[in-house]
Amino acid sequence: MGSRASTLLREEEIEEIKKETGFSHSQITRLYSRFTSLDKGENGTLSREDFQRIPELAINPLGDRIINAFFPEGEDQVNFRGFMRTLAHFRPIEDNEKNKNAAASEPLNSRTNKLLFAFRLYDLDRDDKISRDELLQVLRMMVGVNISDEQLGSIADRTIQEADTNGDNSISFNEFIKVLEKVDVEQKMSIRFLH
Amino acid sequence: MTWLHFLSVSITVWLTLLFVFTIVPAVLGVSIGIRRLYLTTLLKIFEWATLRMEMEAKEKNQQLYKPYSSGIIVKEPPLSLQQGIQELRGSASCLHSEPEFEMADIFYFCRRGVESIVDDEVTKRFSAQELETWNLLTRSHYNFRHISLRLTVLWGLGVLIRYGILLPLRVTLAATGISLILVLTTLVGFLPSREFFLTEKVHVMCYRICVRSLTAMITYHNRENKPKNGGICVANHTTPIDVIILANDGCYSLIGQAHRGLLGMVQRAMVKSSPHIWFDRSEVKDRHLVAKRLSDHVADKTKQPILIFPEGTCINNTSVMMFKKGSFEIGCTVYPVAIKYDPLFGDAFWNSSKFGMVNYLLRMMSSWAIVCSVWYLPPMNREEGEDAVQFANRVKAAIAAQGGLVDLIWDGGLKRAKVKDAFKEEQQKLYSKISRSLDSCPDNCHLDFLIPL
Numbered sequence: 001m002g003s004r005a006s007t008l009l010r011e012e013e014i015e016e017i018k019k020e021t022g023f024s025h026s027q028i029t030r031l032y033s034r035f036t037s038l039d040k041g042e043n044g045t046l047s048r049e050d051f052q053r054i055p056e057l058a059i060n061p062l063g064d065r066i067i068n069a070f071f072p073e074g075e076d077q078v079n080f081r082g083f084m085r086t087l088a089h090f091r092p093i094e095d096n097e098k099n100k101n102a103a104a105s106e107p108l109n110s111r112t113n114k115l116l117f118a119f120r121l122y123d124l125d126r127d128d129k130i131s132r133d134e135l136l137q138v139l140r141m142m143v144g145v146n147i148s149d150e151q152l153g154s155i156a157d158r159t160i161q162e163a164d165t166n167g168d169n170s171i172s173f174n175e176f177i178k179v180l181e182k183v184d185v186e187q188k189m190s191i192r193f194l195h
Numbered sequence: 196m197t198w199l200h201f202l203s204v205s206i207t208v209w210l211t212l213l214f215v216f217t218i219v220p221a222v223l224g225v226s227i228g229i230r231r232l233y234l235t236t237l238l239k240i241f242e243w244a245t246l247r248m249e250m251e252a253k254e255k256n257q258q259l260y261k262p263y264s265s266g267i268i269v270k271e272p273p274l275s276l277q278q279g280i281q282e283l284r285g286s287a288s289c290l291h292s293e294p295e296f297e298m299a300d301i302f303y304f305c306r307r308g309v310e311s312i313v314d315d316e317v318t319k320r321f322s323a324q325e326l327e328t329w330n331l332l333t334r335s336h337y338n339f340r341h342i343s344l345r346l347t348v349l350w351g352l353g354v355l356i357r358y359g360i361l362l363p364l365r366v367t368l369a370a371t372g373i374s375l376i377l378v379l380t381t382l383v384g385f386l387p388s389r390e391f392f393l394t395e396k397v398h399v400m401c402y403r404i405c406v407r408s409l410t411a412m413i414t415y416h417n418r419e420n421k422p423k424n425g426g427i428c429v430a431n432h433t434t435p436i437d438v439i440i441l442a443n444d445g446c447y448s449l450i451g452q453a454h455r456g457l458l459g460m461v462q463r464a465m466v467k468s469s470p471h472i473w474f475d476r477s478e479v480k481d482r483h484l485v486a487k488r489l490s491d492h493v494a495d496k497t498k499q500p501i502l503i504f505p506e507g508t509c510i511n512n513t514s515v516m517m518f519k520k521g522s523f524e525i526g527c528t529v530y531p532v533a534i535k536y537d538p539l540f541g542d543a544f545w546n547s548s549k550f551g552m553v554n555y556l557l558r559m560m561s562s563w564a565i566v567c568s569v570w571y572l573p574p575m576n577r578e579e580g581e582d583a584v585q586f587a588n589r590v591k592a593a594i595a596a597q598g599g600l601v602d603l604i605w606d607g608g609l610k611r612a613k614v615k616d617a618f619k620e621e622q623q624k625l626y627s628k629i630s631r632s633l634d635s636c637p638d639n640c641h642l643d644f645l646i647p648l
Contacts, residue, residue, distance in 0.1 A: 027267075031313070034314065037319070052613075053318065054311055054315050054317070054318055055315070055317045055318075055605060055614040056307075056311035056315045056317065057308055057311045057315070058613065058614045059618040059619040059622055060304055060308045060311070060622070061304060061619060061622055061626065062301060062304040062305065063308060063619075066308040066309065066312075087309070087312075087313065090309055117305075118301060121301055121305065122301075138301065139296065142300070142304070142627075143623055143627035144619075144620055144627065145620075145623075146623060146627035146628075147627050155296050158295075159296060159298065163298070171298075180299055183299045183302070185302070188299070188302040188306065189302055189305065189306060190306075191268050191306065191310055191313065192268055193267060193268050193269075193313075194267060194269060
């Protein structure tokens with residue numbers, strides 16, 4: 001006779017998450033329901049295997065990198081707060097009008113933070129630079145075995161050439177922002193959550 | 196002494212009531228209407244309970260939990276990989292006319308990935324669906340917080356009724372039904388020639404008792420399309436009870452693995468009176484053997500239609516998953532049947548990774564009732580130029596449309612197994628084609644079986 005959510009989310013926690021991420025009350029409870037349904041071990045945290053059980057994510061070429069983005073540096077488990085913090089990057093920017101909180105810091109779903117999320121998918125070692133190797137790794141993940149090493153290498157070189165302005169043969173975050181200034185990041189990196 | 200006396204009297208009364216109100220109607224095939232009354236009363240109680248919860252929530256100025264049956268996110272119709280990437284590149288600045296790679300490309304995969312983390316089509320099919328209103332069962336109690344004292348009392352009453360009255364009643368009926376199956380089918384088996392008339396009567400009577408033991412209310416639609424001899428009956432699979440639901444209205448030959456123990460005994464008894472197909476564990480792997488036995492059975496027009504569940508596993512009745520093509524290769528008439536359960540009175544879905552069979556049956560017998568609709572669809576045959584997979588998909592689409600279920604290409608086996616790497620490799624291949632700016636796909640590009648990300 002067990003109930004689905006072994007621990008109900010307390011009101012204080014919901015309020016804290018609301019302040020931090022900007023999600024509404026009902027969105028948080030629904031996402032909590034989703035979190036617990038993914039948590040097969042029922043211990044309040046998700047592991048990498050829990051994510052990989054989602055078939056649509058498992059066939060995504062960048063699936064592993066996306067899963068990585070949820071886990072803090074060096075950790076193997078993510079709790080609900082961390083889960084929500086990462087998802088908050090994908091809130092549409094328009095939604096901020098409805099939840100005006102007096103937060104001094106930039107909201108998690110600002111354009112810059114969305115770009116930072118994408119930047120971190122490339123920059124695995126977190127040294128704030130996308131090196132040629134890191135770029136090659138991501139390219140290889142996306143094309144699989146279908147393009148040769150030489151061709152991929154030249155694609156990487158060309159990309160770095162176009163983006164690199166200070167000549168250090170790697171792409172910094174500012175150079176990344178510059179390359180993508182014409183892209184509608186707000187729309188492409190947003191998910192419309194139902195209220 | 197008076198204690199014993201009291202006990203024997205109450206048991207006699209109990210059995211008489213049981214006999215008069217359930218077994219006799221089952222044997223004769225009439226319905227008194229008790230179940231319908233029961234269900235309408237329950238419905239009124241549930242509505243009242245939901246109203247009370249809403250009132251409580253309003254008083255406390257909080258929001259009532261809304262289950263995510265209507266979705267957590269808005270999913271726009273999925274853009275194909277090609278369209279998605281080209282849209283992204285359209286807005287990015289292109290320094291050369293045919294871009295091979297843009298840094299913005301990852302946004303497409305990134306968003307799709309996070310969308311699938313929040314709400315994907317597959318994992319939610321393997322657990323019981325959430326209800327819109329609470330039906331006074333703890334098992335369907337998610338985040339419903341606003342339970343007042345009155346509701347708790349009602350719930351407690353419900354527990355007493357379900358476990359104290361309904362459960363013993365149903366268990367008795369089930370035991371009666373199963374023993375009758377064993378005894379009567381063996382008896383009929385002793386008759387010189389297999390009297391089909393008698394077999395049918397015995398069969399239907401036993402299944403009617405089993406149905407009543409679950410308090411199942413079944414509505415059959417389009418009975419003129421009922422499966423005929425020499426064909427295969429195909430249905431979506433939610434629970435082992437599906438067999439009882441369908442067998443209540445006709446005789447089918449079952450196909451499956453030969454078990455040991457009580458189930459094995461029942462299987463051997465059933466074979467004595469009608470031709471079922473039971474395989475040994477070793478034979479199950481041999482696809483040719485299976486196909487041969489199926490076609491032999493189907494070729495014999497005196498034999499009943501075979502009942503097959505092509506999904507291969509239990510799905511939670513919100514969708515229909517990939518049909519395995521084996522049964523569609525045989526080349527006989529297929530009679531599709533759609534079964535849709537109403538989860539409000541008791542969710543029939545068997546989550547085999549969470550509950551064993553006995554636990555599941557106990558849960559079934561302690562819910563309020565099992566309510567379902569069965570639609571018999573017009574028979575289908577394989578058309579010219581259609582291969583088994585396309586035929587299977589056509590049948591699946593028809594069943595999904597009739598039952599109001601989502602038609603998915605994903606394999607039900609994903610409940611336990613990991614998705615094949617081949618799918619990821621197809622996505623990579625598609626993306627690399629865009630990177631090499633090939634504008635047309637070669638003719639043998641099997642895009643139709645690809646799942647859009």
